[in-house]
Amino acid sequence: MGMTVVEKILARASGQRVVKAGNVVEPAVDLAMSHENAALVMNQFAEIYKDTGLETKIWDPSKIAIIFDHRVPAESSKTATNQKKIRDFVAKQGITKFHDIRADEGGICHQILPENGYVRPGGVIVGTDSHTTSHGALGAFSFGIGATEMAAVWALGRVLNVEVPGTIKVIVRGKLREGVLPKDIILHVIGKLTAEGANFKVIEFHGDGIASMTTSGRLTVCNMTVEAGATSGIVPADEETARYLREEAGVSDAAERVAPDPDAVYSQVLEVDAAALSPQIACPHTVDNVKPVGEVKDVRVQQIVIGSCTNGRLDDLQAAAKILKGRRVAKGVRMLVFPASWRIYKDAMRQGVLSDLVEAGAVVMNPGCGCCLGVHQGALGDGEVALSTTNRNFKGRMGNPNAEVYLCSPAVAAASALTGVITDPR
Amino acid sequence: MAKVVLVLGDDVSTDAIYPGRFMATVLPGETPQYCFADMTEFNTRLKAKKVPPESVIVAANNFGCGSSREQAASTLKGYEFIIVAKGFARIFLQNSANLGLRTIICPTIEAAEGDEIEIAAAEVVNMTSGARFAVVPLPKARQDIIDAGGLIAYARKKVLEEAGKKRS
Numbered sequence: 001m002g003m004t005v006v007e008k009i010l011a012r013a014s015g016q017r018v019v020k021a022g023n024v025v026e027p028a029v030d031l032a033m034s035h036e037n038a039a040l041v042m043n044q045f046a047e048i049y050k051d052t053g054l055e056t057k058i059w060d061p062s063k064i065a066i067i068f069d070h071r072v073p074a075e076s077s078k079t080a081t082n083q084k085k086i087r088d089f090v091a092k093q094g095i096t097k098f099h100d101i102r103a104d105e106g107g108i109c110h111q112i113l114p115e116n117g118y119v120r121p122g123g124v125i126v127g128t129d130s131h132t133t134s135h136g137a138l139g140a141f142s143f144g145i146g147a148t149e150m151a152a153v154w155a156l157g158r159v160l161n162v163e164v165p166g167t168i169k170v171i172v173r174g175k176l177r178e179g180v181l182p183k184d185i186i187l188h189v190i191g192k193l194t195a196e197g198a199n200f201k202v203i204e205f206h207g208d209g210i211a212s213m214t215t216s217g218r219l220t221v222c223n224m225t226v227e228a229g230a231t232s233g234i235v236p237a238d239e240e241t242a243r244y245l246r247e248e249a250g251v252s253d254a255a256e257r258v259a260p261d262p263d264a265v266y267s268q269v270l271e272v273d274a275a276a277l278s279p280q281i282a283c284p285h286t287v288d289n290v291k292p293v294g295e296v297k298d299v300r301v302q303q304i305v306i307g308s309c310t311n312g313r314l315d316d317l318q319a320a321a322k323i324l325k326g327r328r329v330a331k332g333v334r335m336l337v338f339p340a341s342w343r344i345y346k347d348a349m350r351q352g353v354l355s356d357l358v359e360a361g362a363v364v365m366n367p368g369c370g371c372c373l374g375v376h377q378g379a380l381g382d383g384e385v386a387l388s389t390t391n392r393n394f395k396g397r398m399g400n401p402n403a404e405v406y407l408c409s410p411a412v413a414a415a416s417a418l419t420g421v422i423t424d425p426r
Numbered sequence: 427m428a429k430v431v432l433v434l435g436d437d438v439s440t441d442a443i444y445p446g447r448f449m450a451t452v453l454p455g456e457t458p459q460y461c462f463a464d465m466t467e468f469n470t471r472l473k474a475k476k477v478p479p480e481s482v483i484v485a486a487n488n489f490g491c492g493s494s495r496e497q498a499a500s501t502l503k504g505y506e507f508i509i510v511a512k513g514f515a516r517i518f519l520q521n522s523a524n525l526g527l528r529t530i531i532c533p534t535i536e537a538a539e540g541d542e543i544e545i546a547a548a549e550v551v552n553m554t555s556g557a558r559f560a561v562v563p564l565p566k567a568r569q570d571i572i573d574a575g576g577l578i579a580y581a582r583k584k585v586l587e588e589a590g591k592k593r594s
């Protein structure tokens with residue numbers, strides 16, 4: 001019986017020839033990522049070593065990545081103090097993949113990892129963030145874990161008691177029409193699978209619609225697999241992965257390509273006709289409440305957000321700028337833009353993308369999570385409606401339980417910014 | 427016997443259990459104050475210690491979906507809640523096992539606020555309605571961590587074993 005991509009990766013990482021869905025393994029970790037919640041991981045890490053008489057030493061500091069992104073620059077003295085403690089820890093442990101609040105290295109963790117070449121196909125990546133699923137875009141098995149689980153990884157270099165997940169195969173066929181973006185594919189898939197339809201499963205993506213998609217689009221798609229409950233999403237590494245690693249991530253060694261066996265066993269197969277897809281909207285307050293944009297009528301919005309780890313890359317900003325260039329954001333609408341990293345910010349700056357957006361009335365914020373998780377920057381007022389390219393629309397997500405969040409692609413967000421109502425960009 | 431103090435529906439997210447705006451608070455001992463912070467009345471009762479330990483929250487499918495924030499488990503653990511749900515989201519279920527928060531997977535559970543329930547290994551009995559509901563055991567991988575008293579203790583044992591191996 002053949003293996004899926006994730007089964008193959010987990011077999012290698014746990015030193016076995018074959019593993020099957022349901023087996024329990026302890027895979028060795030290639031990269032362990034945290035952000036500001038490293039403060040909690042540090043606390044739990046110290047707890048593990050308490051009264052052992054052993055030195056609290058990370059198993060391999062070169063395999064730890066810590067990125068400040070959730071609250072940058074710090075919104076409170078509490079966060080600032082936590083960040084300070086983390087900096088001290090990073091220095092003490094000799095952690096090299098550290099990205100501080102700086103325009104020459106900073107950004108959102110799920111962008112920093114791929115663009116710096118930290119993500120390699122076939123690897124095992126864990127992160128104390130549910131959207132760690134993103135890195136499956138480069139053919140790694142990458143999943144979110146809690147802080148205590150991460151503390152155990154820091155100590156041991158492997159994840160304890162991992163159940164090998166079953167795999168759902170999603171085949172995307174055909175070419176997206178003008179004005180329809182990878183975000184629309186994943187919103188559609190989540191609507192079909194529901195918010196828990198892929199719980200404890202991995203979604204493996206195939207089809208010419210994926211083969212022709214850039215790594216940026218694949219990051220968007222894999223990023224949101226967790227919104228269907230999935231442990232992760234994965235695109236088996238291919239020519240495009242090799243191109244991205246070489247040209248955009250500065251990785252010179254050839255990528256290992258892990259492909260599924262032809263007789264791999266899938267728990268479910270879902271086919272998506274990309275060519276027939278229209279722009280999609282996830283309506284409040286669950287991500288699986290997905291409708292084609294044409295069915296969302298007369299929804300007036302007060303805040304438009306373009307950015308986040310889901311849709312804050314250069315092509316996303318370009319798609320928005322193309323629609324907004326030479327025009328103006330509608331009166332009564334605030335438009336906030338959060339590039340996913342400073343590298344993207346600077347590229348967009350050089351290309352004039354940022355000036356197109358700013359001239360149209362958008363406020364370009366510093367790269368980071370911004371208002372995505374409702375901590376600071378761009379909270380919503382009572383009764384307000386936001387349309388956002390982020391990945392979650394749970395009640396209270398943008399800092400106010402009495403507000404509503406709709407999710408969409410950058411093209412829909414930009415078109416809607418011009419009208420003030422949710423609008424089809426075509 | 428335990429009392430049901432809250433009944434919730436599908437897809438209760440970690441944002442509902444522990445809103446993102448309180449994520450600068452990380453230490454397990456400090457998180458209980460923000461438990462269900464946006465459900466003002468319930469949060470007030472919790473903080474006033476009007477809800478006894480080992481009270482039960484009943485929920486439907488996909489409880490704890492969304493973020494990996496461990497605060498969502500530690501905030502509930504702070505009140506020693508028992509969560510009986512039709513299903514749990516993966517990371518939340520794992521965090522609960524790691525921190526010792528009791529979670530019971532009970533796919534058909536029916537209960538109303540105020541009901542008294544009895545929880546056994548194989549079933550949950552609603553003493554108020556008389557109905558019985560089968561329990562799905564936790565996967566062994568998770569049960570082992572719970573049996574060790576949580577992941578800190580479990581990992582500590584492994585760290586000591588490996589240090590011993592290196593020395594000998």
Ligand code: SF4
Pocket residue numbers: 069070108109110129131308309310368369372373390391
């Ligand atoms: S941008 Fe939003 S979803 Fe992405 S890592 Fe930050 S908080 Fe999480």
